[in-house]
Amino acid sequence: DQQVKQNSPSLSVQEGRISILNCDYTNSMFDYFLWYKKYPAEGPTFLISISSIKDKNEDGRFTVFLNKSAKHLSLHIVPSQPGDSAVYFCAAHERNTPLVFGKGTRLSVIA
Amino acid sequence: DTEVTQTPKHLVMGMTNKKSLKCEQHMGHRAMYWYKQKAKKPPELMFVYSYEKLSINESVPSRFSPECPNSSLLNLHLHALQPEDSALYLCASSRQTSYSRSNQPQHFGDGTRLSIL
Numbered sequence: 001d002q003q004v005k006q007n008s009p010s011l012s013v014q015e016g017r018i019s020i021l022n023c024d025y026t027n028s029m030f031d032y033f034l035w036y037k038k039y040p041a042e043g044p045t046f047l048i049s050i051s052s053i054k055d056k057n058e059d060g061r062f063t064v065f066l067n068k069s070a071k072h073l074s075l076h077i078v079p080s081q082p083g084d085s086a087v088y089f090c091a092a093h094e095r096n097t098p099l100v101f102g103k104g105t106r107l108s109v110i111a
Numbered sequence: 112d113t114e115v116t117q118t119p120k121h122l123v124m125g126m127t128n129k130k131s132l133k134c135e136q137h138m139g140h141r142a143m144y145w146y147k148q149k150a151k152k153p154p155e156l157m158f159v160y161s162y163e164k165l166s167i168n169e170s171v172p173s174r175f176s177p178e179c180p181n182s183s184l185l186n187l188h189l190h191a192l193q194p195e196d197s198a199l200y201l202c203a204s205s206r207q208t209s210y211s212r213s214n215q216p217q218h219f220g221d222g223t224r225l226s227i228l
Contacts, residue, residue, distance in 0.1 A: 043219035
Protein backbone atom coordinates (compact mmCIF):
# COMPACT_ATOMS: atom_id res chain seq x y z
CA ASP A 1 0.00 0.00 0.00
CA GLN A 2 1.61 3.18 -1.22
CA GLN A 3 1.29 5.94 1.34
CA VAL A 4 3.03 8.56 -0.81
CA LYS A 5 2.14 8.71 -4.48
CA GLN A 6 3.70 10.63 -7.31
CA ASN A 7 1.40 9.80 -10.18
CA SER A 8 3.41 11.49 -12.93
CA PRO A 9 6.57 9.52 -13.69
CA SER A 10 7.85 12.33 -15.90
CA LEU A 11 7.32 16.00 -16.73
CA SER A 12 8.78 18.22 -19.45
CA VAL A 13 8.83 21.99 -19.09
CA GLN A 14 10.36 24.77 -21.12
CA GLU A 15 13.14 26.83 -19.60
CA GLY A 16 11.80 29.90 -17.85
CA ARG A 17 8.34 28.44 -17.28
CA ILE A 18 6.90 27.05 -14.06
CA SER A 19 7.38 23.39 -13.12
CA ILE A 20 4.72 21.90 -10.87
CA LEU A 21 5.38 18.51 -9.32
CA ASN A 22 2.57 16.83 -7.45
CA CYS A 23 2.39 14.37 -4.61
CA ASP A 24 -0.56 12.75 -2.85
CA TYR A 25 -0.52 10.93 0.45
CA THR A 26 -2.94 8.70 2.30
CA ASN A 27 -1.71 8.80 5.90
CA SER A 28 -3.38 11.68 7.71
CA MET A 29 -0.88 11.30 10.56
CA PHE A 30 2.01 12.54 8.39
CA ASP A 31 3.22 15.82 9.87
CA TYR A 32 6.40 16.58 7.97
CA PHE A 33 6.87 16.60 4.20
CA LEU A 34 10.04 16.94 2.15
CA TRP A 35 11.17 17.18 -1.44
CA TYR A 36 14.46 15.69 -2.59
CA LYS A 37 16.17 16.10 -5.95
CA LYS A 38 18.33 13.36 -7.38
CA TYR A 39 20.81 13.55 -10.23
CA PRO A 40 22.16 10.35 -11.81
CA ALA A 41 25.10 8.85 -9.88
CA GLU A 42 24.42 11.07 -6.87
CA GLY A 43 22.43 10.65 -3.69
CA PRO A 44 19.17 12.52 -3.09
CA THR A 45 19.69 16.15 -2.15
CA PHE A 46 17.32 17.78 0.31
CA LEU A 47 15.48 20.63 -1.38
CA ILE A 48 12.69 21.99 0.78
CA SER A 49 10.29 20.86 3.48
CA ILE A 50 7.06 21.84 5.15
CA SER A 51 5.45 20.90 8.42
CA SER A 52 1.77 20.15 8.70
CA ILE A 53 1.13 23.37 10.61
CA LYS A 54 1.90 25.38 7.48
CA ASP A 55 0.39 25.48 4.02
CA LYS A 56 3.26 27.12 2.16
CA ASN A 57 7.02 27.33 2.39
CA GLU A 58 9.21 29.24 0.00
CA ASP A 59 12.94 29.13 -0.65
CA GLY A 60 14.16 31.08 -3.64
CA ARG A 61 12.76 29.57 -6.82
CA PHE A 62 11.19 26.67 -4.90
CA THR A 63 7.82 26.77 -3.16
CA VAL A 64 6.06 23.86 -1.53
CA PHE A 65 2.31 23.96 -0.99
CA LEU A 66 0.43 21.68 1.38
CA ASN A 67 -3.30 21.05 1.19
CA LYS A 68 -4.08 18.89 4.20
CA SER A 69 -7.75 18.45 3.45
CA ALA A 70 -6.89 17.06 0.01
CA LYS A 71 -3.79 15.25 1.31
CA HIS A 72 -1.89 16.87 -1.52
CA LEU A 73 1.54 18.40 -1.76
CA SER A 74 3.07 20.26 -4.67
CA LEU A 75 6.46 21.70 -5.52
CA HIS A 76 6.63 24.77 -7.74
CA ILE A 77 9.86 25.73 -9.44
CA VAL A 78 9.88 29.12 -11.13
CA PRO A 79 11.58 29.98 -13.33
CA SER A 80 12.66 26.49 -14.36
CA GLN A 81 16.28 26.08 -15.44
CA PRO A 82 18.01 23.27 -17.38
CA GLY A 83 19.99 22.43 -14.22
CA ASP A 84 16.72 21.56 -12.51
CA SER A 85 16.43 18.47 -14.72
CA ALA A 86 16.51 15.57 -12.24
CA VAL A 87 14.29 13.07 -10.48
CA TYR A 88 12.25 14.64 -7.68
CA PHE A 89 11.12 12.55 -4.73
CA CYS A 90 8.35 13.53 -2.38
CA ALA A 91 8.73 12.10 1.14
CA ALA A 92 6.73 12.25 4.34
CA HIS A 93 6.64 10.91 7.85
CA GLU A 94 4.81 11.11 11.12
CA ARG A 95 6.67 11.64 14.36
CA ASN A 96 9.14 8.91 15.30
CA THR A 97 8.62 6.91 12.14
CA PRO A 98 10.86 6.54 9.10
CA LEU A 99 10.53 8.59 5.94
CA VAL A 100 8.21 7.24 3.28
CA PHE A 101 9.21 8.12 -0.27
CA GLY A 102 7.15 8.43 -3.42
CA LYS A 103 8.39 6.77 -6.61
CA GLY A 104 9.72 10.00 -8.04
CA THR A 105 9.00 12.26 -11.01
CA ARG A 106 11.62 12.86 -13.68
CA LEU A 107 11.67 16.55 -14.60
CA SER A 108 13.19 17.59 -17.91
CA VAL A 109 13.67 21.32 -18.46
CA ILE A 110 14.12 22.03 -22.14
CA ALA A 111 16.21 24.98 -23.22
CA ASP B 112 29.41 18.63 -2.34
CA THR B 113 27.67 16.22 -0.01
CA GLU B 114 28.37 16.39 3.72
CA VAL B 115 27.82 12.66 4.03
CA THR B 116 30.73 10.75 2.54
CA GLN B 117 30.40 7.18 1.36
CA THR B 118 33.17 4.84 0.26
CA PRO B 119 33.72 3.12 -2.03
CA LYS B 120 31.70 4.72 -4.83
CA HIS B 121 31.56 1.45 -6.74
CA LEU B 122 32.01 -2.13 -5.56
CA VAL B 123 31.93 -5.38 -7.50
CA MET B 124 32.03 -8.53 -5.44
CA GLY B 125 31.39 -12.23 -5.76
CA MET B 126 28.76 -14.04 -3.78
CA THR B 127 31.34 -15.55 -1.42
CA ASN B 128 33.20 -12.31 -0.70
CA LYS B 129 33.10 -10.23 2.46
CA LYS B 130 33.24 -6.49 2.06
CA SER B 131 32.20 -3.37 3.95
CA LEU B 132 30.58 -0.10 2.95
CA LYS B 133 31.56 2.97 4.92
CA CYS B 134 29.75 6.19 5.69
CA GLU B 135 31.01 9.27 7.52
CA GLN B 136 29.44 12.55 8.56
CA HIS B 137 30.80 15.42 10.61
CA MET B 138 27.65 17.46 11.06
CA GLY B 139 27.12 16.29 14.64
CA HIS B 140 24.09 14.30 13.57
CA ARG B 141 23.05 11.57 15.99
CA ALA B 142 20.88 9.55 13.64
CA MET B 143 22.26 7.59 10.70
CA TYR B 144 20.52 5.45 8.13
CA TRP B 145 21.17 2.84 5.46
CA TYR B 146 18.91 2.71 2.42
CA LYS B 147 18.88 0.47 -0.62
CA GLN B 148 17.77 1.88 -3.96
CA LYS B 149 17.06 -0.12 -7.10
CA ALA B 150 16.82 1.51 -10.51
CA LYS B 151 13.73 3.68 -11.00
CA LYS B 152 12.53 3.00 -7.45
CA PRO B 153 12.55 5.17 -4.33
CA PRO B 154 15.06 4.52 -1.54
CA GLU B 155 14.04 1.68 0.80
CA LEU B 156 15.00 1.98 4.44
CA MET B 157 17.19 -0.81 5.81
CA PHE B 158 18.53 0.32 9.21
CA VAL B 159 18.35 3.29 11.54
CA TYR B 160 20.91 4.10 14.22
CA SER B 161 20.09 6.59 16.92
CA TYR B 162 22.86 7.68 19.28
CA GLU B 163 24.99 4.78 18.00
CA LYS B 164 22.36 2.19 18.84
CA LEU B 165 20.36 0.23 16.29
CA SER B 166 16.78 1.43 16.55
CA ILE B 167 15.17 0.11 13.38
CA ASN B 168 15.92 -2.99 11.31
CA GLU B 169 13.45 -3.27 8.45
CA SER B 170 13.60 -7.09 8.34
CA VAL B 171 16.87 -7.00 6.45
CA PRO B 172 18.55 -10.38 5.77
CA SER B 173 21.44 -11.21 8.07
CA ARG B 174 23.89 -11.14 5.16
CA PHE B 175 23.76 -7.36 5.74
CA SER B 176 25.27 -6.42 9.09
CA PRO B 177 25.36 -2.76 10.19
CA GLU B 178 27.81 -1.30 12.66
CA CYS B 179 28.08 2.14 14.20
CA PRO B 180 31.56 2.49 15.79
CA ASN B 181 30.96 6.11 16.81
CA SER B 182 28.62 9.00 16.18
CA SER B 183 30.34 9.96 12.92
CA LEU B 184 30.74 6.57 11.30
CA LEU B 185 28.38 3.95 9.99
CA ASN B 186 29.44 0.71 8.32
CA LEU B 187 27.53 -1.94 6.44
CA HIS B 188 29.23 -5.33 6.40
CA LEU B 189 28.34 -7.58 3.49
CA HIS B 190 28.73 -11.34 3.33
CA ALA B 191 27.36 -13.99 0.98
CA LEU B 192 25.27 -11.55 -1.01
CA GLN B 193 22.98 -12.57 -3.84
CA PRO B 194 22.77 -11.06 -7.34
CA GLU B 195 19.46 -9.43 -6.41
CA ASP B 196 21.33 -7.41 -3.77
CA SER B 197 22.92 -5.39 -6.57
CA ALA B 198 21.73 -1.82 -6.00
CA LEU B 199 22.74 1.66 -4.91
CA TYR B 200 23.31 1.74 -1.15
CA LEU B 201 22.69 5.13 0.37
CA CYS B 202 23.71 6.41 3.75
CA ALA B 203 21.92 9.34 5.35
CA SER B 204 22.10 11.28 8.59
CA SER B 205 19.89 13.68 10.49
CA ARG B 206 20.17 15.66 13.67
CA GLN B 207 18.12 13.05 15.51
CA THR B 208 15.34 10.61 14.85
CA SER B 209 12.74 12.14 17.12
CA TYR B 210 11.39 14.10 14.15
CA SER B 211 10.46 16.97 16.41
CA ARG B 212 8.58 19.98 15.19
CA SER B 213 11.80 21.54 13.96
CA ASN B 214 13.11 21.00 10.47
CA GLN B 215 15.29 17.90 10.53
CA PRO B 216 15.76 16.60 7.04
CA GLN B 217 17.93 13.62 6.28
CA HIS B 218 21.06 14.37 4.32
CA PHE B 219 22.20 11.68 1.92
CA GLY B 220 25.58 10.62 0.64
CA ASP B 221 26.14 9.84 -3.02
CA GLY B 222 25.88 6.12 -2.41
CA THR B 223 27.87 3.01 -3.20
CA ARG B 224 26.91 1.29 -6.44
CA LEU B 225 27.15 -2.43 -5.58
CA SER B 226 27.24 -5.18 -8.17
CA ILE B 227 27.13 -8.83 -7.16
CA LEU B 228 28.52 -11.29 -9.68
